[in-house]
Amino acid sequence: MTYRKDAAIVNREIKDIASWATRNEWTVVDDMKGYTRFYTPDGDYVARYPATPSNPRRRMADLITKLKKAGLEWPAPSKKVLRARR
Numbered sequence: 001m002t003y004r005k006d007a008a009i010v011n012r013e014i015k016d017i018a019s020w021a022t023r024n025e026w027t028v029v030d031d032m033k034g035y036t037r038f039y040t041p042d043g044d045y046v047a048r049y050p051a052t053p054s055n056p057r058r059r060m061a062d063l064i065t066k067l068k069k070a071g072l073e074w075p076a077p078s079k080k081v082l083r084a085r086r
Contacts, residue, residue: 014049016076024073
C-alpha cells in the first residue's frame, strides 16, 4: 500500500504534494475508485483527493489544510531552508 515511483499518479494536480509526502515517509495510495489517499508515517488515514473533483480549488484547499494539520509541512521548504536545518 505505498506509492510507487514508477506508477502514474491518477491526479496530476497533486503530483507535487504526493511526491513530497512520500519523501517524508507518508504513504500515498491510488485506489480503484479514483481517489488518492494519504496516510501518516504511523499509518493513520488523513485525507483523500478525488480524480475528478467538482470544485478542484476547494478540494485542493481542503487537502492541504488536512495534511498540514496532520503534520506535513507545505509548501515544501526551499533548499536554502533545508541546508540551514542540517
